[in-house]
Amino acid sequence: MNQESLFDAIEQPAENPDQVHSSEVDLDAVRRVAIECRKCRLAEMRKHVVFGEGNPKAGLFVIGEAPGAEEDNQGRPFVGRSGQLLDKILLAIGFERRDVYIGNIIKCRPPENRNPLTDEIDCCKPWLMEQLGIIQPRILLLLGRVAANTILENNLSMGAMRGRIIRWKDFDCVVTYHPAALLRNPNWKRLCWEDVQMLRAHYDKVCPGDA
Numbered sequence: 001m002n003q004e005s006l007f008d009a010i011e012q013p014a015e016n017p018d019q020v021h022s023s024e025v026d027l028d029a030v031r032r033v034a035i036e037c038r039k040c041r042l043a044e045m046r047k048h049v050v051f052g053e054g055n056p057k058a059g060l061f062v063i064g065e066a067p068g069a070e071e072d073n074q075g076r077p078f079v080g081r082s083g084q085l086l087d088k089i090l091l092a093i094g095f096e097r098r099d100v101y102i103g104n105i106i107k108c109r110p111p112e113n114r115n116p117l118t119d120e121i122d123c124c125k126p127w128l129m130e131q132l133g134i135i136q137p138r139i140l141l142l143l144g145r146v147a148a149n150t151i152l153e154n155n156l157s158m159g160a161m162r163g164r165i166i167r168w169k170d171f172d173c174v175v176t177y178h179p180a181a182l183l184r185n186p187n188w189k190r191l192c193w194e195d196v197q198m199l200r201a202h203y204d205k206v207c208p209g210d211a
Protein backbone atom coordinates (compact mmCIF):
# COMPACT_ATOMS: atom_id res chain seq x y z
CA MET A 1 0.00 0.00 0.00
CA ASN A 2 1.48 3.39 -0.97
CA GLN A 3 1.67 6.53 1.17
CA GLU A 4 -1.34 8.18 -0.57
CA SER A 5 -3.64 5.22 -0.02
CA LEU A 6 -2.61 4.69 3.58
CA PHE A 7 -5.72 4.62 5.74
CA ASP A 8 -8.07 4.80 2.73
CA ALA A 9 -9.23 1.17 2.78
CA ILE A 10 -12.56 0.20 4.30
CA GLU A 11 -14.76 -2.45 5.94
CA GLN A 12 -17.70 -3.35 8.20
CA PRO A 13 -19.37 -3.86 11.70
CA ALA A 14 -21.95 -5.90 13.74
CA GLU A 15 -22.90 -6.03 17.41
CA ASN A 16 -25.36 -7.92 19.59
CA PRO A 17 -27.77 -5.63 21.51
CA ASP A 18 -28.33 -8.24 24.24
CA GLN A 19 -24.64 -8.38 25.09
CA VAL A 20 -24.10 -4.63 25.16
CA HIS A 21 -27.14 -3.70 27.26
CA SER A 22 -25.66 -4.08 30.75
CA SER A 23 -22.42 -2.29 29.91
CA GLU A 24 -24.33 0.46 28.19
CA VAL A 25 -26.43 1.07 31.30
CA ASP A 26 -23.36 1.03 33.57
CA LEU A 27 -21.41 3.35 31.30
CA ASP A 28 -24.31 5.75 31.08
CA ALA A 29 -24.55 5.86 34.87
CA VAL A 30 -20.85 6.75 35.14
CA ARG A 31 -21.15 9.26 32.30
CA ARG A 32 -24.00 11.08 34.04
CA VAL A 33 -21.81 11.62 37.11
CA ALA A 34 -18.66 12.42 35.12
CA ILE A 35 -20.27 15.20 33.07
CA GLU A 36 -20.81 17.11 36.33
CA CYS A 37 -17.21 16.56 37.52
CA ARG A 38 -15.34 19.55 38.94
CA LYS A 39 -12.40 17.71 40.50
CA CYS A 40 -9.72 19.79 38.78
CA ARG A 41 -9.15 23.30 37.43
CA LEU A 42 -10.07 22.29 33.86
CA ALA A 43 -13.73 22.34 34.89
CA GLU A 44 -13.55 26.16 34.94
CA MET A 45 -12.58 26.39 31.26
CA ARG A 46 -14.46 23.60 29.54
CA LYS A 47 -17.65 23.78 27.52
CA HIS A 48 -18.29 20.05 27.77
CA VAL A 49 -16.88 17.05 29.56
CA VAL A 50 -15.85 14.70 26.74
CA PHE A 51 -16.61 11.39 28.36
CA GLY A 52 -16.04 9.05 25.41
CA GLU A 53 -18.23 7.05 23.06
CA GLY A 54 -18.56 3.83 21.14
CA ASN A 55 -19.33 0.17 21.60
CA PRO A 56 -19.81 -0.52 25.35
CA LYS A 57 -18.48 -4.07 24.84
CA ALA A 58 -15.67 -3.16 22.46
CA GLY A 59 -12.66 -5.42 22.24
CA LEU A 60 -10.60 -2.38 21.31
CA PHE A 61 -10.47 0.85 23.36
CA VAL A 62 -8.72 3.77 21.65
CA ILE A 63 -7.22 6.25 24.14
CA GLY A 64 -5.95 9.71 23.29
CA GLU A 65 -4.61 12.51 25.41
CA ALA A 66 -7.32 15.15 25.88
CA PRO A 67 -10.12 16.91 23.98
CA GLY A 68 -9.27 19.75 21.60
CA ALA A 69 -11.39 22.76 20.68
CA GLU A 70 -13.81 20.93 18.41
CA GLU A 71 -14.23 18.08 20.88
CA ASP A 72 -14.90 20.62 23.65
CA ASN A 73 -17.53 22.30 21.45
CA GLN A 74 -19.32 19.08 20.59
CA GLY A 75 -18.71 17.04 23.75
CA ARG A 76 -17.46 14.12 21.62
CA PRO A 77 -13.96 12.63 21.30
CA PHE A 78 -11.89 12.86 18.11
CA VAL A 79 -14.28 14.87 15.93
CA GLY A 80 -11.85 17.47 14.52
CA ARG A 81 -9.16 16.94 11.88
CA SER A 82 -7.37 14.44 14.10
CA GLY A 83 -10.61 12.55 14.51
CA GLN A 84 -11.15 12.35 10.76
CA LEU A 85 -7.68 10.87 10.40
CA LEU A 86 -8.35 8.44 13.27
CA ASP A 87 -11.52 7.30 11.48
CA LYS A 88 -9.44 6.60 8.36
CA ILE A 89 -6.83 4.72 10.35
CA LEU A 90 -9.52 2.55 11.93
CA LEU A 91 -11.26 1.94 8.61
CA ALA A 92 -7.95 0.93 7.05
CA ILE A 93 -7.83 -2.01 9.47
CA GLY A 94 -11.50 -2.87 9.21
CA PHE A 95 -13.06 -1.01 12.15
CA GLU A 96 -15.78 1.58 12.08
CA ARG A 97 -16.12 4.00 14.99
CA ARG A 98 -19.11 2.08 16.32
CA ASP A 99 -17.01 -1.10 16.59
CA VAL A 100 -14.59 0.38 19.11
CA TYR A 101 -14.69 2.65 22.15
CA ILE A 102 -12.92 6.01 21.93
CA GLY A 103 -11.91 8.22 24.83
CA ASN A 104 -9.13 10.27 26.36
CA ILE A 105 -6.98 10.25 29.47
CA ILE A 106 -8.34 13.70 30.35
CA LYS A 107 -12.03 14.48 29.89
CA CYS A 108 -11.88 18.29 29.74
CA ARG A 109 -9.89 20.44 27.32
CA PRO A 110 -6.65 21.93 28.70
CA PRO A 111 -6.28 25.62 27.74
CA GLU A 112 -4.52 26.19 24.39
CA ASN A 113 -4.29 22.39 24.06
CA ARG A 114 -1.34 22.28 26.44
CA ASN A 115 -0.30 18.91 27.84
CA PRO A 116 -2.35 17.88 30.86
CA LEU A 117 -0.60 18.42 34.19
CA THR A 118 0.19 15.57 36.55
CA ASP A 119 -2.43 16.57 39.12
CA GLU A 120 -5.08 16.86 36.37
CA ILE A 121 -4.23 13.37 35.15
CA ASP A 122 -4.38 12.03 38.71
CA CYS A 123 -7.83 13.59 39.18
CA CYS A 124 -9.22 12.38 35.87
CA LYS A 125 -7.71 8.91 35.48
CA PRO A 126 -10.31 7.24 37.75
CA TRP A 127 -13.01 7.97 35.12
CA LEU A 128 -10.97 6.11 32.53
CA MET A 129 -10.37 3.23 34.94
CA GLU A 130 -14.14 2.98 35.48
CA GLN A 131 -14.67 2.87 31.72
CA LEU A 132 -12.05 0.14 31.35
CA GLY A 133 -13.64 -1.85 34.17
CA ILE A 134 -17.08 -1.75 32.54
CA ILE A 135 -16.08 -2.24 28.91
CA GLN A 136 -13.30 -4.76 29.63
CA PRO A 137 -11.59 -4.40 26.24
CA ARG A 138 -8.88 -6.89 25.29
CA ILE A 139 -6.70 -4.32 23.52
CA LEU A 140 -5.86 -0.66 24.15
CA LEU A 141 -4.61 1.54 21.32
CA LEU A 142 -2.66 4.32 23.02
CA LEU A 143 -2.34 7.42 20.83
CA GLY A 144 0.73 9.50 21.56
CA ARG A 145 3.31 9.65 24.27
CA VAL A 146 1.17 11.32 26.95
CA ALA A 147 -1.51 8.63 26.75
CA ALA A 148 1.07 5.84 26.61
CA ASN A 149 3.24 7.16 29.45
CA THR A 150 0.16 7.70 31.61
CA ILE A 151 -1.34 4.25 31.09
CA LEU A 152 1.91 2.31 31.11
CA GLU A 153 3.26 4.40 34.01
CA ASN A 154 6.64 4.97 32.40
CA ASN A 155 8.62 7.78 30.84
CA LEU A 156 9.72 5.99 27.67
CA SER A 157 9.94 7.59 24.23
CA MET A 158 7.54 6.69 21.43
CA GLY A 159 10.32 4.77 19.74
CA ALA A 160 10.78 2.59 22.81
CA MET A 161 7.07 1.81 23.12
CA ARG A 162 5.69 1.43 19.58
CA GLY A 163 6.06 -1.61 17.33
CA ARG A 164 5.25 -4.24 19.97
CA ILE A 165 2.46 -5.49 22.20
CA ILE A 166 2.87 -4.34 25.80
CA ARG A 167 0.94 -6.08 28.56
CA TRP A 168 -0.54 -3.76 31.23
CA LYS A 169 -2.92 -5.16 33.85
CA ASP A 170 -5.51 -7.20 31.89
CA PHE A 171 -4.90 -5.41 28.62
CA ASP A 172 -2.67 -5.80 25.59
CA CYS A 173 -1.51 -2.32 24.59
CA VAL A 174 -0.39 -1.00 21.22
CA VAL A 175 1.27 2.41 21.18
CA THR A 176 1.35 4.59 18.08
CA TYR A 177 1.48 8.23 17.07
CA HIS A 178 -1.40 10.56 17.89
CA PRO A 179 -3.27 11.57 14.70
CA ALA A 180 -2.43 15.23 15.43
CA ALA A 181 1.26 14.29 15.28
CA LEU A 182 0.66 12.48 11.98
CA LEU A 183 -0.94 15.63 10.58
CA ARG A 184 2.19 17.57 11.54
CA ASN A 185 4.58 14.89 10.33
CA PRO A 186 3.12 12.64 7.58
CA ASN A 187 6.38 10.65 7.48
CA TRP A 188 5.22 8.91 10.65
CA LYS A 189 2.16 7.49 8.86
CA ARG A 190 4.20 4.54 7.64
CA LEU A 191 5.17 3.62 11.22
CA CYS A 192 1.58 4.10 12.37
CA TRP A 193 0.40 1.82 9.57
CA GLU A 194 2.79 -0.87 10.76
CA ASP A 195 1.52 -0.46 14.34
CA VAL A 196 -2.15 -0.71 13.45
CA GLN A 197 -1.60 -3.69 11.15
CA MET A 198 0.08 -5.42 14.09
CA LEU A 199 -2.89 -4.41 16.24
CA ARG A 200 -5.36 -5.87 13.74
CA ALA A 201 -3.50 -9.17 13.54
CA HIS A 202 -3.44 -9.38 17.34
CA TYR A 203 -7.12 -8.45 17.58
CA ASP A 204 -8.02 -11.27 15.22
CA LYS A 205 -6.15 -13.64 17.52
CA VAL A 206 -7.62 -12.52 20.86
CA CYS A 207 -11.09 -11.45 19.67
CA PRO A 208 -11.89 -14.00 16.94
CA GLY A 209 -15.30 -13.50 15.37
CA ASP A 210 -15.62 -9.86 16.46
CA ALA A 211 -15.55 -6.88 14.08
Ligand code: SF4
Nearest residue numbers: 037040043107108124
Ligand atom coordinates in the same frame (compact mmCIF):
# COMPACT_ATOMS: atom_id res chain seq x y z
S1 SF4 B 1 -10.51 16.99 33.56
FE1 SF4 B 1 -11.41 15.18 34.54
S2 SF4 B 1 -11.06 15.49 36.74
FE2 SF4 B 1 -10.81 17.50 35.74
S3 SF4 B 1 -12.87 18.41 35.87
FE3 SF4 B 1 -12.71 17.38 33.87
S4 SF4 B 1 -13.62 15.35 34.24
FE4 SF4 B 1 -13.13 16.23 36.25
